[in-house]
Amino acid sequence: MRGPDAFPTVSGVAAAARMLTRRHPDLCRMRLAGESRAGRPLWLLSVGHGTRHVLVVAGPHPDEQAGGATALLLAEQAVHDRRRLTEDDLSWDFLLCLDPDGALLNETGPAGPRPGAVHYRHTYRPAAAEQPECAGVLRTSVEELPETLALLAVIDELRPVLQCSLHGTDVGGGLVRLTADVPGLAEPFGKYAAELDIPVQTGSYDALGWDGAGPGVFVRGATAGSTWERPHRYGGLTAVVGVPMWASRRVADPTPHPEPERAVASLAARLRKDAAVSASTLDRARPYLAERDGPLLRGVEDATESLGRLADEYETLALAGTGRVPLTMAHVAALDIAARRMPLLAAGMLLRLLDQQRHGDDDPAGEPGRLHTRLERRLDAGARDLLTAAGARWVPVGDQVELQARTVLAASRAVTRPAPGPRVPAARPDGVPTGLMPR
Template structure:
């Protein structure tokens, strides 16, 4: 049983969508848009009969579980305000979960609000080549993921004027990343965030070089301009974010936090950014070495198993060095003057990398060596104990250092839904 402050499950979102369709068959319909790698259904819920389509994608990022709550909120709002829906000549299309396989791996552990240690102990973040939105940037032609093919087919069929993909961050604030500018979106974002007492994230390491027309809004710059840190897995133009541009549309990536930190909203110039990023780089190399050693020991114990948790951990471990290099590169000439928010965004990202890697390694050890947990002298038990201590201390430090507080799931979903509605209002 999931409590009132819990993310809905993949099956729960689909069941609620079926109930909505059954109650309003004149306006709502559900159909299968494809299947996941494991054969799970990819459900598309459509509301309205207008010629202009808005596509909302939940579950593209498996650990962004709030997306399921957000699509249900938006769908119910569309049904309730059906006159406005008709006047706008609009159809809402909700892909209820793009990556159900990965999302269900995040449904383990206790439901509802949980301590940061417990959250990271059960979090799953897949390897870049296994993330449906990004897979085509890493995989050979003809070797794409079925989820990616399904999303691309939906975009080409519906030709949406706007695609909204629903993301989340562990610690930070609300924000929007755009593949093309939507003038005026910063104002409602700031208003909604203030009303819900959620800070707006003025800086993010993932869009350090993007244009910033307003607080919390980052717009992909034109070709030929630097768009990302070198350690980032791929450029946004290689993702499904860019596919609506083939049909004259654009994409808004709407992000909300689990734990809110006002430190990432501070636009003041950092007093000593060179020292700050140098310290971050040193910490990344130290943590990366420790987690890499834990990965090697885990593989030595369980073998190179065919498991998404192992591939996700390897992805995280492989990003430490590149991120450290990026931090050191920011010491020299940098197009972006680093603010307090920039440095905190980099700090939080560095801490999360270690937490995600440690959490996935622990889950692998639980899966394969759990039968030895009663023997504290067994090598898997000793390794698991060390990883547990590292994760517990690091998770607590992240929340304490960033002065973060839990955001109720309802508030997360409301900020995301209201931001999506504001984006739709600004589409020509």
């Protein structure tokens, strides 16, 4: 079973889910779980009538676009395996897009393969405080986003044994982060990644210091009050399954880095320079921006401020030494990617804001025109350098979706069909989930 050749739109995912419910009304149903800040619907698709629930959350980060297609593929698979749903007393529930407002801002670019500069030219990454999964971390309960409240209400209602949050990365490899161990998950995950020629990310900035449960699988308890932690109230757990748009084998290299402190210090110095340049460019652009307090501007501001915070963290890591977490070549490659992508996100979003200002007034000799030209050159060069430094190649959308779907299935079988003794994933004899055959 194959994923699509392009990322679907938010409306396309909802329409496909609606068609599924019409084709299988005995098994599928769709309802409104809430509304976004802008009043867009948060749709919940359910397949099956069991008392145990697996909740799949697509689109928690709107620039990580594979999740909607993965949810649809898994829903079709659940319909195909209706007998297993009954045998396992299981229901699958799909929150089709947690942040539809942000996702729409990422639909301006190509839906499939694209040059790196074009990707960042159309990417919108919300400020951290505006990301729905940041519940209990950056906001108080009074300030909570409606999308977050809707997700928490769904978790409280369904009490899922497993929540799967569908994430991605611009450049890197596949990885899984767990809020509790799922023994044996690393084996099928690695197998599926190898079959699809997607590297497993053994070094990750986001999971630095987490316990390893096998290549590319990391375990750490979630922050109390977060959406990832919420299923633990009911004996469940969360699996965060990430897949890359561009694959880099450098994030899979377990070789110890010969000079990790020096390498990280060099990355921190570059971040300091990029932070200063990004802040200066934003200050010079502000007088010409039509948007004074919109999501794109807040995204630029957050990305620009994040550069300085990231430099602080890298400097601390370099000065404190890396003995607690011995850094490998994969770790340093992941840190390098993280340091290179943030300035590109800031530049791309700022260009979109300048585009709005320049509409009908695109004098290249004026200050906005000069800023626009410099940003475009910086974006082109930075995106090219990122992909070259990472040795990255585009991963077909269908492969991104297939790896994510297979991994979710493996996690769900490990959690919902435990064998006596240590839990191991239940699968066919060849280790491939039914209906998702390797190509």
